[in-house]
Amino acid sequence: MENGMVEKATSIIKIPVTLEIPIGPQHPALHEPVLLKIYADGEEVVGVEIGTGYNHRGIEKLLENNTFYKGKFIASRVCGICNAVHENCFVRAVEYLVGMKPSPRAEYLRVLVMELERLHSHMLINAIMAEIIGFDTLFMYIMRDRELVMKAKEIVAGNRVSADFHMFNGVRRDIDDVKRDKLIDLLRRVEPRLKYYRKLFEDDPTISKRLTEIGVLKAKDVTSYGMLGPVLRGSGIKSDARAEDRYDAYNEIPFNVVVRGEGDSLARMLVRWDEALESLEMCKYILEHLPSGPAAVDERKLPRTFPAGESFARVEAPRGELTYYIQHAGGNKPYRVKVRTPSLNNIINSGFSYLGHSVADVPVILVSYDPCISCMERAIIVDLKNKVEKRATLREIAMKEVRL
Amino acid sequence: MSGTNNIEDALSSYIIGRDTVKPNRPRFHIDAGNLKSAIALLKQCLGDEALYLSNIIGVDKVAEGVIELNYFIHVVPLGNTIVIRVTVPRDKPQVSSLIDVIPGALSGECEAYDLLGVEFIGNRYLRRGFFVPVDVASRGVFPLRKDAKV
């Protein structure tokens, strides 16, 4: 080859090496079954595809085929960790249809359960965040103290996680003075720990170096992509269904809507800690100012059918605004129920926010949105080829006794 | 309620009917062809940071032969959710996509396409199997339609 030819070249063709990295659905850093297919150029993320469908159970169709009373229990099993808000939202959507109003004591107790739930949900996601950034000691500590809140929920609702506390026109059980004192004592023990963790997230160099300036979302992007809850409030938009709709007893219980302007992962985590502290104050207020009167309803005396209509209930779940839409044509089964959980918006629309960050930041950003995939993916049927439902134990499937 | 009136004034040329979803969500019925321009106008009037698309809810009405699409738009300064309803025929459910006006429509549109079969024209990301298991999606069944066999 002649040397002259080389000198004549005026441009070089560069082929970008884009690497496809699947993160999930099973991944040590993600606690939820979601697939993030990441296209990376070197360490930089240049494209993200979000793969879903790993956790679909057909709940919307199931709700259409069951009575409202069964639906109430199905709704509270959409998600494990935020079950009380799901049932609250479903119950309130039905109450709007009928025009029922629960007693003041029942409303206070509903808020108590929901705030305890927010408290432990926020503690959990902060613990997971600590684990993901490699701070396992903190993870263990937060999980240890979360146990106190779970105990409090057990005292109120009768179960650590699945509260099954709501019923149309009221709640299903009441608390007495002994339980109230126990609860106040538990909350008193949680409070200093929460304040300590809140301070730790703000001051500790390990955490702040890992989380500041990671996954910054501008207020404009947050609203146009429809992100909700702590993500929204971490970017300076003041929107909280509790303050806007004032459902149940939120019109009487004082609380502040926590807003931070930074919009990064740390801001979202701090919003969660501040909200947890607000929740704690609200729980204490509720226990001190619990109105007297009846709370538990007699489930035998509730109506079997509900009047036709449409209703749309919003509730502020720990992860953001949760909505239930019910269209009812009369009778005892709803015509259409639509559940829209915060994670649907927060995760599916979040693809844009990973771009430009390094691969190692992706789990951090995802966790800062508090993903809950079982919440997000509800709506499909167990439908086999011969169009019948079959039930089989895992063992039978494993032993190939059942043909799938 | 003055805020709601402002919205109603802004959209007045598109509105062909209104009612309320319980408890207090005002609902405006508009023509399916005007959907995109109406939402763009709404966004222009209120500003980028004042609203987010909360929900796209499709309801299959077999008896009337239509699919209703309710767009629930949360207006932050108003503190309430307004609803915009369009109806599309059941045998040809097509409506223009909002994805270039409000990128957050992605999740709702993908879900509505996968479960109800409403086609959002202009949304490149629509695909079957987004939520629906492959065996159901491959048979061309839209599970949330009322005539889908479960």
Next chain:
Amino acid sequence: MSIVREALKNLLSKPATIEYPKKPVPIEKDFRGRHYADLRKCTGCTLCAIECPSNCITMEKLPENAKLKHNPRGLYPNIRYMSCVFCYRCVRVCPVDAYVTTNEYRLSSVKEVFSKELTLQTLG
């Protein structure tokens, strides 16, 4: 958080976990645990089986030798605990409050567990 201080503190303190099978887990008295029908009250009305959200209650025939005056149809609910979600809907809808509730949570087993035996014991 200083790692040296935390390590020392934890070396000197007791573990936070409960060694479960050796020590019992403290549980509330009214925890929603195992429940079964009391045949001295049950009228065999089948309402709990209709209302159960997880369809885990089946109505079964009483044994031949047992004739109960208040139970003309001779039926009693048999709960399949493996599918039960412990929502206590059956307990609350029962018109005669026939269900006995306990806080027993240790129900895990390798074979199916039913409430049949407990219910039949109430015949005395």
